[in-house]
Every structure is written in C-alpha cells, then in structure tokens.
Amino acid sequence: MIQEAMNEIKRGVAEIIDVERIEKLLKDYFENGKNYYVKAGFDPTAPDLHFGHTVLLQKMAVLQKCGAIVQFLIGDFTGMIGDPTGKNETRKKLDKETVLKNAESYKEQVFKVLDPTKTEVMFNSLWLEELGASGIIELTTTFNVARMLEREDFEKRYKSQAPISISEFLYPLLQGYDSVAMKCDIEMGGTDQKFNLLMGRQLQRTYNVGKEQAVVMMPLLEGLDGVNKMSKSLGNYIGVTDEPSDMFGKVLSISDDLMWRYYELLSALSLEAIATCKDDVATGKVHPKVAKENLALELVTRYHNVDLANAAKEEFNNVHKKNELPTDIKEFSCDGPIWIAKALVDCKISPSTSQSRRDIKQGAVKINQEKVSDEQLQLEQGEYILQVGKRKFAKLKVI
Incomplete structure (x- = not known):
C-alpha cells in the first residue's frame, strides 16, 4: 500500500x-x-x-x-x-x-x-x-x-x-x-x-x-502556446473560473503533443489508462480530437458539472463544425462611428488595438461571420457580431 x-x-x-x-x-x-x-x-x-x-x-x-x-x-x-x-x-x-x-x-x-x-x-x-x-x-x-x-x-x-x-x-x-x-x-x-x-x-x-x-x-505547466509557462500576463492560461464553453474551447486548442502533458498533470485517469489512450491515438484507433474532447469534458465537469460540460461540447461543435454562432454572446453598445480595432478592445475580445490590428492582418477577425481585412474600418450605426479567432465573440450595437 x-x-x-x-x-x-x-x-x-x-x-x-x-x-x-x-x-x-x-x-x-x-x-x-x-x-x-x-x-x-x-x-x-x-x-x-x-x-x-x-x-x-x-x-x-x-x-x-x-x-x-x-x-x-x-x-x-x-x-x-x-x-x-x-x-x-x-x-x-x-x-x-x-x-x-x-x-x-x-x-x-x-x-x-x-x-x-x-x-x-x-x-x-x-x-x-x-x-x-x-x-x-x-x-x-x-x-x-x-x-x-x-x-x-x-x-x-x-x-x-x-x-x-x-x-x-x-x-x-x-x-x-x-x-x-x-x-x-x-x-x-x-x-x-x-x-x-x-x-x-x-x-x-x-x-x-x-x-x-x-x-x-x-513541473511548471506550459500554457496554450506550448512554450511559455501558463500565465495570465501572457494570456496563455485556462482559468479555474472560466465559463464552461471557454474552458472547453481552450483545451481543444492545445496541440496534440501538449495534450499528453495535460493528461499527465491534470487528468484523474491512471497512468495506465493514459498510456492506453496514447497508444490508441498513435495507431489510429482513436482520433486525437476525440482524446482531447474527453480531456476537456473531464476538466469542465470537475470545475463546473457534467451537464455544462456536455453543453459546452455541443456548442463547440455547433460553432466550429456547423459554423453557427454561440448561444450566449455578451452584448455591448457605443456611440459611433467607432474604429474596428477599438471596438474589439471595448468589447473585451482583444487586449489592445495593436493586437487587434495584428489579428486583422492574420485574418482572425470577422464581422457577421465575414473576414475583415481593412485595419482602419469604421463601424457606422448598426448591430454587429464581432469575432476574434474561433472562441471570442461579442455583439456590438453602434448608436
């Protein structure tokens, strides 16, 4: 014993x-x-x-x-x-x-x-x-x-x-x-x-x-970037108090290699069970995404509950497979017109206007599910669904 x-x-x-x-x-x-x-x-x-x-x-x-x-x-x-x-x-x-x-x-x-x-x-x-x-x-x-x-x-x-x-x-x-x-x-x-x-x-x-x-x-757990240690200041973290959908999506965003590090240090599964899962992925018996989903379900269940974990998985699949919008998007309003880079910051889906511009250059920003390429775009009066990457959404009403 x-x-x-x-x-x-x-x-x-x-x-x-x-x-x-x-x-x-x-x-x-x-x-x-x-x-x-x-x-x-x-x-x-x-x-x-x-x-x-x-x-x-x-x-x-x-x-x-x-x-x-x-x-x-x-x-x-x-x-x-x-x-x-x-x-x-x-x-x-x-x-x-x-x-x-x-x-x-x-x-x-x-x-x-x-x-x-x-x-x-x-x-x-x-x-x-x-x-x-x-x-x-x-x-x-x-x-x-x-x-x-x-x-x-x-x-x-x-x-x-x-x-x-x-x-x-x-x-x-x-x-x-x-x-x-x-x-x-x-x-x-x-x-x-x-x-x-x-x-x-x-x-x-x-x-x-x-x-x-x-x-x-x-050991220090690597963050979502797989390089630096997990840190709020670096923005590569998964918070214990993150919303279920955010937590699920962040786990799904890690690399296939990093997934096994997370399994070892975060999962309650035995090392034998993890080794079996790793072999199944290596031989093609189980797809890496399925293994990652199982880890995400376990972690969201631990910090929330099983129903919210399953709902987070369903929403993730709707957004990423069916190109649907999340069911719960935070809403913001402002006086217009407003510069797109500032709008992303004010809606709390980008940390800075410089990061907003980088995201636009990389094709990571969408308005109403259409990619944005103009860094100087001004949003006039109207309602918009703003998106950065695959997980960050906001509704903006420009008055």
Missing part, C-alpha cells in the same frame, strides 16, 4: 528531496493512523487560479487521500512584498485590501480540488506580524548576502545592475519562516521555487523545530 501511494505521489513530479521522510510519514499513517502536514503557499496577487496552479492542488489532493492535512497558506503578509521568483525587476506591492479580496477568491476556488475537511486555510500575517522588527532582524542573520545572490534571478539582476530591493531578499526568508511557524512535514511548490523551498528546510533546522520538511516540486 505504501509503495502504491508513493507511485501516485511521484506521478508527474519534477523532483523530491528526502523521499525517505515521505515514506516514513506514509508508514506512520497506514500503520498507526497518524496524520502529517503538507504546506503549499499561494501569494494572492491575482483573484483567480488557473490550471497551472491546479497541478500543485491535485498533488495535494492525492496526499490528502494518503493521510495528509493540507496547510493551504495564503501569503497575505508576503503578498504585499511580492515573490521575486523569475522576475527581472522589482514587483509592485499590493495593498492589504486587494490581497485580502484575492485571498477570499482563492478560498472559494481551491475546494473544487481539495477536501475541505482535510484542509487548514492559514494566513502568514498571523505569525509574521507578531515576529516584529527584532524577530525579522534575527531572521536576517541566518543567511548571508553571498548565498542570496546565488539565486538565479537575483544573480542576473545583480550582474545587469537592475535594482533589487532589500524586501525581496526578505521574501525567501519569510517564506522559510512560514515552515518554522507551521511545523510542516512536507512543502510543495513549482520547480522555480526550489531556493525558497530549501530555505524552509534550513530554517526548521536553525530554529530547532525538531523536523526538516521534505520537498516536493511539480
């Missing part, structure tokens, strides 16, 4: 530090019913989670089935500093009101994946505010600047003479101190968090917690 649990825990994992400790925790649970604590921290810098975040959440859900109490840590204190991981410039600080609002949104979303009866939602302001100035000064003595500059993103910025604030040096120390305060047995994070995760192990040792957390690192 322990080996079976370890196999499921290791599925899709990029790296584990201290496997022996995890095996001992599992042994204590299966033989003695003793629970253990798994920490994962989320800085509420945006109100919504995307599928990249759920890679971590789903692994936490697996651990819950194997005796873990998940400590879902919302970094309301550290979120006001901003995690510098992977950043080439100092991040803007968030005000407390925004952080707390985003935190509430997180809490609503995580229980679509995690078992609420085996989850403790925690806020690190509870102990970090109590730490006070003297405690933070003491914390800074546990690590030196030379070691801090070994961190890749800091090293790059230092060499390029880009500014690094002292608060950013504090971030990994404060994240590590979270592990001291929470006395967790395992900490989870993405591969880009390795420096911070190891800091937790070191500080547990420094502060004589009596344990050193094991570390489980998950």
